[in-house]
Amino acid sequence: MSQLSTRVRAGFEERFQREPFGVWRAPGRVNLIGEHTDYNDGFVFPFAIDRSTVVALAPREDRIIQITTAHSEDVVRIALDDVSPDAVSGWSAYPLGVVWALGKFGADLSAVSGFDAHIDSDVPIGAGLSSSAAIECAVAVALTEVWKLGLDRETLARVGQLAENKAVGAPTGIMDQSASLLGRKDAAVFLDCRSLDAEVIPLGFEPAGLVLLVINTHVSHSHATGGYADRRRSCERGAREMGVSSLRELDVDDLARAAVVLDAETLKRVRHVITENQRVLDTVRLLRLEGPEAIGDLLTASHASMRDDFEISVPELDVAVDSALSAGAVGARMTGGGFGGAAIALVRTAELQEVSDAVLAAFASRGFEQPELFTVTAADGASRAD
Numbered sequence: 001m002s003q004l005s006t007r008v009r010a011g012f013e014e015r016f017q018r019e020p021f022g023v024w025r026a027p028g029r030v031n032l033i034g035e036h037t038d039y040n041d042g043f044v045f046p047f048a049i050d051r052s053t054v055v056a057l058a059p060r061e062d063r064i065i066q067i068t069t070a071h072s073e074d075v076v077r078i079a080l081d082d083v084s085p086d087a088v089s090g091w092s093a094y095p096l097g098v099v100w101a102l103g104k105f106g107a108d109l110s111a112v113s114g115f116d117a118h119i120d121s122d123v124p125i126g127a128g129l130s131s132s133a134a135i136e137c138a139v140a141v142a143l144t145e146v147w148k149l150g151l152d153r154e155t156l157a158r159v160g161q162l163a164e165n166k167a168v169g170a171p172t173g174i175m176d177q178s179a180s181l182l183g184r185k186d187a188a189v190f191l192d193c194r195s196l197d198a199e200v201i202p203l204g205f206e207p208a209g210l211v212l213l214v215i216n217t218h219v220s221h222s223h224a225t226g227g228y229a230d231r232r233r234s235c236e237r238g239a240r241e242m243g244v245s246s247l248r249e250l251d252v253d254d255l256a257r258a259a260v261v262l263d264a265e266t267l268k269r270v271r272h273v274i275t276e277n278q279r280v281l282d283t284v285r286l287l288r289l290e291g292p293e294a295i296g297d298l299l300t301a302s303h304a305s306m307r308d309d310f311e312i313s314v315p316e317l318d319v320a321v322d323s324a325l326s327a328g329a330v331g332a333r334m335t336g337g338g339f340g341g342a343a344i345a346l347v348r349t350a351e352l353q354e355v356s357d358a359v360l361a362a363f364a365s366r367g368f369e370q371p372e373l374f375t376v377t378a379a380d381g382a383s384r385a386d
């Protein structure tokens, strides 16, 4: 049993004065490439990481839900029949949103018991590593087992997304939950967000002498407000004006026509999505043909596109990427929704110290808050932990 499982079990016992029925875990994710393509029906290539959210849970005799977390003293208590997007707020919107969303995907909530649950996590919050999808997926797999719902992982990903969209209010796509549920050790998930066909592709970082460094800038972001929704609207406008149902229908050959049809800003947003889809396909192809060192330039090109065309980077992310590259990183980019959060750098293991030192020095010289640096490996998707 991992340290985190032991901790969440102890937290449950302390708060509820009984033993949990079980412990379930769901990982955060790093998106290797394919940013803001998921809600455009495009391609993404994320992987589940070795940092997880865990939930210790036990059913109750009545129809009450009580949820606690290691991050707060609150006990959120609500009757199953009262759970709805309007009735939830704060951190509990994630787990309770999942309860509600399971009902929308066929669970008969009138026939199930209430439960007590305690949540703990070692996924940094607000770092762009999908701490929110990790909560949703941990709760979704726990309740699927305890309530004997028999829902498959593709459906659970949609459950998590619906919870996030309606209960949390963030208009996000399907990538994060898919990575958290479908991830595999040492591999990334190549997902077609239109068909939801997923293929697990080995990364081979370790045998190639590479490691993935995460640089958490500590610039916090929220996808329930502002920029994320605005970019999504631009993409929808671009698709409408180009006469297609989603930007997935377009490819680089359509860019010349887009330059005529679209206003300057929408063109930039659309160009990011079109070229990013192509970069995901190229990354998967190169990874298979030549191995991971060959994908570095595509990662870096993805960052440039997000900085210049999609305009979702911030100075801290640019400094993280530039300083890592100058110190020898094979490739680097911001990961996740943008406006803050983390950057990733693909680094030769032998150069990890040098790159890390260079990033810290660059942040210090700009007067930015010191970033948090750590490496991640690709891990298995959500499962029962204990």
Ligand code: GLA
Residues within 6 Å of the ligand: 031, 034, 035, 036, 037, 038, 039, 172, 173, 174, 175, 176, 223, 336, 337, 338
């Ligand atoms: C956030 C969202 C995802 C995806 C990314 C950007 O992580 O939750 O659905 O849109 O941003 O690629």
